[in-house]
Structure formats: structure tokens, C-alpha cells
Amino acid sequence: MNSFEPKIVAFLCNWCSYAGADLAGTSRLKYAPNIRIIKVPCTGRLDPVMLVKAFEVGADGVLVSGCHPNDCHYRTGNFLARRRWMIFKDMLEFVGIEPGRVHFSWVSAAEGGKFVEVVNKVTTEVKTLGPFKGLTS
Amino acid sequence: MLDKLRQRIKELLENKTIGVFIGYEQGDNPELARPVMITSAEEVDKLIYDNTCLSMLSKYLLKPEVKASGRCGVIASYSNLRAIIGLLQEHQVTRDDVYIIAVSSGEKMPDYYDEIIDVGHSTHNVGRTTHDEMITDLLKKPPAERWAFWENEFKKCIRCYACRQICPLCYCNRCIADKNQPQWILTSPHLKGNFAWNVIRAYHLSGRCIDCGECERACPVNIPLMLLNKIIYNNIKTNFGYEAGFDPSVPPPLATYNPEDKENFII
Numbered sequence: 001m002n003s004f005e006p007k008i009v010a011f012l013c014n015w016c017s018y019a020g021a022d023l024a025g026t027s028r029l030k031y032a033p034n035i036r037i038i039k040v041p042c043t044g045r046l047d048p049v050m051l052v053k054a055f056e057v058g059a060d061g062v063l064v065s066g067c068h069p070n071d072c073h074y075r076t077g078n079f080l081a082r083r084r085w086m087i088f089k090d091m092l093e094f095v096g097i098e099p100g101r102v103h104f105s106w107v108s109a110a111e112g113g114k115f116v117e118v119v120n121k122v123t124t125e126v127k128t129l130g131p132f133k134g135l136t137s
Numbered sequence: 138m139l140d141k142l143r144q145r146i147k148e149l150l151e152n153k154t155i156g157v158f159i160g161y162e163q164g165d166n167p168e169l170a171r172p173v174m175i176t177s178a179e180e181v182d183k184l185i186y187d188n189t190c191l192s193m194l195s196k197y198l199l200k201p202e203v204k205a206s207g208r209c210g211v212i213a214s215y216s217n218l219r220a221i222i223g224l225l226q227e228h229q230v231t232r233d234d235v236y237i238i239a240v241s242s243g244e245k246m247p248d249y250y251d252e253i254i255d256v257g258h259s260t261h262n263v264g265r266t267t268h269d270e271m272i273t274d275l276l277k278k279p280p281a282e283r284w285a286f287w288e289n290e291f292k293k294c295i296r297c298y299a300c301r302q303i304c305p306l307c308y309c310n311r312c313i314a315d316k317n318q319p320q321w322i323l324t325s326p327h328l329k330g331n332f333a334w335n336v337i338r339a340y341h342l343s344g345r346c347i348d349c350g351e352c353e354r355a356c357p358v359n360i361p362l363m364l365l366n367k368i369i370y371n372n373i374k375t376n377f378g379y380e381a382g383f384d385p386s387v388p389p390p391l392a393t394y395n396p397e398d399k400e401n402f403i404i
Contacts, residue, residue, distance in 0.1 A: 048340055049313065049321045052333045056323075069396060079394035082403070086376065087343050087369055087391075089402060094275070094368045095336060096284025105404035118404050134284055135329050 006060035006126040010035040010119070011050065013043050013078075016067035016108045023112030031116040032123035035063065042066065044077030048088040051102065056135050061101040061126035065118065068106040078106075100125040101132060138256055142212075143181045145238070145252070149210055150178045155236045156207025159197050161190040172197065176206065186212065186240065186256070193351055195220035195305045198230050210236040215244045216349035219382025220305035222249050223347055226385035229308060247383045268367045275364070287332075293358040294331040296324065300338060300352035300362055306345045306381075313337065339365035344373050344390040347382035 012018040018039050024031060040046055043066030054062050064085065072078040085104050093099050103125075105118045149155045157176050162183040164171030170189045174197070175181060194211050198221070203209055213221060218239050224230045232249075239250035246253065275283055298314065301307045314322045314334055322337060323330030339346075339362070348370055352362040373379050376399060377390045 047321075049333065049337050052336060053321060056329050056333060069400075076394060079396065079398070080391070082398055082400060083377075083391055083394055084343075086399065086402065087372055088340060090372050091336065091340065091365065091368055093280070094272075094283065094365070095287045095332075096280045096282070098280045103404060104402060121404065134288065135332060 004127060004130060006034050006123065006131070007058060008035045008061040008063055008122060008126055009054040009059045010037045010063040010065065011040050011043075011046055012037055012107075013066040013073075014039055014041050015073040016071060017065035017105075017115065019109035020065075020107040020111050020115040023109065024115045025112075027112045029112055029116045031119045034123045034126075035119055042072065042074050042077035043081040044072075044074065046081060048084060051088070051092075055097070055101075055132060058136070060129075060132045061103070061122060063103045063105065063118070063122050065105045065107045065115075068108055071108060097132075097134070098129050100129050138254065139184070139186060142186060142238075142254060143184055146175070146184065146210065147178045147181045149236065150175070150181070154208065155210035157203060158210040158212075159194045159203070160184045160212045161186060161192070174203070190214070191354070193217055193220055193303070193305045193349060195224060196303075196308070198224065198235060199308055204234065208234055208236055210238065213237050213239050213250065215242065215246060216347060216351075217305075218246060218250060219347040220349065222247055222382045222385050223306050223345060224308075225249070226381075226387070226389065227306075227345075249385065268361075268363055269371075271361070271364060272368060272371070288328065290360045291331040291335055292328055293360060294326060294335060295358060296326045296331065296334065297357060299355040299357060303351045303355040304342070305349065305351065306342060306347065307338075313341075335360065335362070335365065338362075339369060342366060343369040344377075344379065345381050346370055 012021055021037060043064060046064060051062050066078045069078060089102055092102055103122045107115045107118060146158050157174055159172060159174050161170035162173040163185055168189055169191060170185060172192050172194055173183055195217055197203055198209055221237060225232060237250040239246050239253040241253055241255045301312060322333045346366045350363050356362060373390055379390045
């Protein structure tokens with residue numbers, strides 16, 4: 001299974017994590033090429049139905065990343081999102097999606113290095129779990 | 138008790154305190170009473186109240202024709218009362234538009250009613266005690282087995298949306314499942330769409346579900362929907378100390394936040 005390259009959908013907030021990914025790029029840092037970035041205005045914009053959709057269309061894992069608490073461009077978006085994630089993540093776990101497939105992180109615009117770490121960590125975890133076959137039939 | 142109830146509703150209709158009363162009458166099914174709307178004092182003899190009165194009445198309060206009939210009287214069991222409080226909290230009905238006759242069957246009723254009647258027997262708690270055990274059992278299993286369990290359950294779904302129609306807190310004019318631009322939830326009864334629908338339905342009720350168990354009762358293929366609702370319900374109770382349907386003045390847990398919220402799952 002070593003040849004398995006997971007598909008990971010990364011929802012990054014416009015103001016912090018997307019800029020963090022950009023910084024990683026302009027700094028010429030290398031990270032796993034398995035993520036497909038989708039830019040969202042704010043993590044608060046992220047409807048959990050989008051995570052479900054990602055799995056439905058063939059993602060093996062999902063990463064959601066936004067601004068650190070108190071740094072949200074819209075002041076409260078990430079605080080509100082944090083509560084939703086907690087509930088939604090536990091429910092996905094309950095229906096049998098391994099917790100290693102769904103990740104959440106705070107990455108600021110200055111943390112290109114942390115972005116690389118996060119992506120590598122998520123990719124390794126999803127790789128270990130193997131492909132998500134639950135919704136393929 | 139029934140005579141007293143009929144007499145009281147007669148008075149309320151005659152002195153125009155209420156324009157319409159929603160209660161139960163004997164229907165075709167001997168095991169399930171039929172909801173009925175009464176607008177004149179002559180009709181009160183139709184009314185019954187026993188342990189076949191399971192249907193939730195709160196949803197009728199949202200109907201335009203009911204709202205147009207003046208103040209609406211309603212008979213409210215424990216779950217029904219909690220549902221009405223949920224609707225008050227979400228500004229779907231106003232307190233002055235409803236006249237609540239609470240029917241207590243032993244539970245401590247939330248203090249949002251106009252009158253209360255105590256009947257000794259319990260209604261509306263059909264088979265709801267096993268959920269916590271089932272949740273604990275399922276959580277002990279590895280994820281693959283849990284997925285197999287749910288895959289099997291979700292495959293049965295015929296997408297009749299009875300769970301949504303019966304739910305006292307599902308009242309959107311346009312449900313996400315009916316939207317097709319973009320179509321987030323596939324409409325055909327296939328595992329993909331069924332998974333999305335059942336998970337999102339439960340999620341949309343997080344912090345709002347009042348644990349009445351109606352979705353599960355209405356489900357024609359017996360999917361244990363309350364397990365999904367309960368996992369969220371318990372999560373919110375543990376982490377935010379909140380239970381829906383007790384106090385309309387408290388902001389719903391997912392519409393607010395605390396800077397100190399738990400975030401040990403975030404990288």
C-alpha cells in the first residue's frame with residue numbers, strides 16, 4: 001500500500017491559512033503534494049455539508065484550517081466554527097469515519113513552516129489509514 | 138380529567154381567550170390519536186387525552202392558517218412543551234400567540250405554560266431509554282464496524298423525509314435537501330445521498346433537538362435516528378452544559394461561543 005497517494009481536500013481561510021500556504025510556497029518549503037486547496041472566506045463559512053461532499057466525491061481525508069482564536073478577520077468566525085467542528089467531528093467519528101481522516105488546525109499568515117508540518121502530518125495519517133472506501137459503491 | 142379539560146377549553150373558546158385549540162381526537166388508528174383543530178365550543182366533545190396522544194402538536198402553531206385564527210390554544214405534553222419553547226427561542230412563535238395547557242405526567246415541566254393539568258400516566262417516552270446503552274456499545278467497536286452498522290442502516294433509507302416532516306424543530310421553508318443549485322445532498326435513495334442526508338439532518342438539529350424521538354417513530358424503515366441526535370445532544374450537554382427546550386431566553390449553543398471553548402482536537 002506504500003504507493004497509495006491520498007487525496008486530501010484542504011479548506012483554508014482566505015485571511016490566515018491561505019496566506020500561510022502562500023508563504024510556504026514563496027519560502028520554497030516542500031510539503032506533501034496530496035492536498036487540494038479550496039479557499040473559503042472564513043472557517044465560519046464552512047458548512048459541514050461541504051466536508052460530507054468532499055468524502056462523497058472521493059476524498060480520503062479533509063483538512064480545515066483557519067486563523068488562530070482572536071485573529072479572525074471577522075472577529076468571531078473561527079470561534080463559532082470551533083464549536084461546530086467539535087460536534088461534527090464527534091458525529092463523523094460515531095458513524096465510523098476514522099478520526100484520522102478529519103483534521104482541524106489554526107495556521108496564521110506568518111506560519112508557513114507550521115503549514116508544512118500540518119500538511120505532512122495529515123498526509124501521513126491518511127496514508128496510514130488507506131483509501132476511504134465507504135462511499136465509493 | 139378529560140371533562141375538566143373539555144370544560145376549560147369550552148370556556149376559553151367562549152370567552153375568546155383563544156381563537157383555535159389544537160388537541161387530539163380519536164382517529165382511525167386505535168394506537169395513535171389524530172391531531173384536531175377546534176374553533177367552536179360545540180366541538181370540544183371530540184377531544185380526548187390518553188397515552189395514544191403521541192403526535193407533536195407544536196408544528197401546527199407555525200401554519201399561516203393557525204396564526205391567522207387568533208391566539209392558539211395547545212395541549213402540551215412534556216416533549217411538546219419543550220418543542221414550543223424551542224420555537225419561542227427561535228422566534229417562530231411569540232408567547233402572546235399561544236395559550237399553553239401543559240399536561241404533566243410526572244416530569245418537572247419547564248415553567249412556560251398558562252395552565253397545568255396533572256395526569257398520573259406518562260406519555261411520549263416510547264422506548265427511549267436504550268439509546269445511551271446503544272451509543273456506548275457502538276463506541277466500543279472499531280470505526281470499520283461502526284461504519285458497517287451505519288452503512289447498513291443508511292442503505293435502508295427511502296428518502297421519504299418523514300423524519301424531517303415530523304420533527305418539531307425542522308421548519309425551514311426550503312430544506313437543504315430540496316435545493317438543487319448547488320445540490321449538496323443527492324436526492325436518489327443511494328448510500329451517498331442517504332449518508333449526507335441523515336448526517337446533515339442530525340447536525341442541523343444540534344443544540345435544537347429536544348429529544349422527543351419523533352423522527353425515529355416516524356421512520357418507516359426503522360433507522361435508529363435518535364442515536365445520531367443523541368450523540369450530539371450528549372456532546373452539547375457535556376461540553377456546553379446546555380439542553381434545548383427549557384429556557385427561550387438563553388442563546389442557542391451554536392449561535393454563540395466562549396473564547397475558552399475546548400480545542401484539544403485542533404492542531
